[in-house]
Amino acid sequence: MKRAAALILIFFCAVCFTFAEDKIFYTDGPRTSKKIALTFDDGPGKATERILEALKEKNVKATFFMVGIQAEKNPNLAKKIFDAGHEIQSHTYSHMNFYKYAQEDKAEKMKEELLRAEKAIEENAGVKPYLVRFPYGYSRDDAKKTASENGYKMINWSFGLDWVKKLDGEDVYKKYVSNIRSGAVFLIHDLNYNEAFLSFIGDFIDEIKSRGYELVTVSEMFGFNK
Numbered sequence: 131m132k133r134a135a136a137l138i139l140i141f142f143c144a145v146c147f148t149f150a151e152d153k154i155f156y157t158d159g160p161r162t163s164k165k166i167a168l169t170f171d172d173g174p175g176k177a178t179e180r181i182l183e184a185l186k187e188k189n190v191k192a193t194f195f196m197v198g199i200q201a202e203k204n205p206n207l208a209k210k211i212f213d214a215g216h217e218i219q220s221h222t223y224s225h226m227n228f229y230k231y232a233q234e235d236k237a238e239k240m241k242e243e244l245l246r247a248e249k250a251i252e253e254n255a256g257v258k259p260y261l262v263r264f265p266y267g268y269s270r271d272d273a274k275k276t277a278s279e280n281g282y283k284m285i286n287w288s289f290g291l292d293w294v295k296k297l298d299g300e301d302v303y304k305k306y307v308s309n310i311r312s313g314a315v316f317l318i319h320d321l322n323y324n325e326a327f328l329s330f331i332g333d334f335i336d337e338i339k340s341r342g343y344e345l346v347t348v349s350e351m352f353g354f355n356k
């Protein structure tokens with residue numbers, strides 16, 4: 131019986147390992163460890179400097195999902211993010227909405243968006259991305275296939291709403307605070323969508339820390355190392 135139990139255990143471990151290896155798409159980190167990741171999308175852009183200052187002041191590292199075109203337009207900012215020690219990943223080349231793209235060449239287009247962004251980010255920020263967040267959180271099977279075939283994992287987020295126009299900065303801040311929990315991946319934009327909210331970034335970091343959470347990059351959250 132003992133041998134049978136051991137064999138069953140080995141079988142389950144093998145299955146778990148296989149699934150862990152095959153997993154491509156992530157949104158939340160583990161609920162068991164008190165870690166939180168801040169992620170900044172769509173830049174480098176208008177709000178990047180301000181965000182970098184807040185992160186530096188609070189001694190926190192975050193993850194920037196860069197748009198390739200933005201990295202080409204703002205190479206100094208892209209480099210500054212890298213020099214500050216933050217994680218830089220891909221948000222595709224031109225921020226196309228693949229939910230709305232219905233042409234026959236969709237698969238090729240998706241691959242092109244991924245690889246052009248990779249080149250633009252590597253040339254301008256000095257680092258090659260290996261995680262992608264498709265714009266608008268596009269996460270259908272064709273995106274997973276494209277990511278997987280090109281050596282990427284896909285990352286979405288557990289909470290974000292700084293693009294909602296009718297909310298003022300403090301309302302947005304309160305909603306972010308109410309979503310603080312283990313494994314949370316927060317989405318914020320570094321393109322000045324809600325300028326008033328940006329002044330709360332430092333407070334948000336303080337609030338997260340005061341509740342005993344550690345702020346980590348996405349790769350640290352999920353245990354990726356590349």
Ligand SMILES: [Zn+2]
Nearest residue numbers: 171172265266
């Ligand atoms: Zn975006």
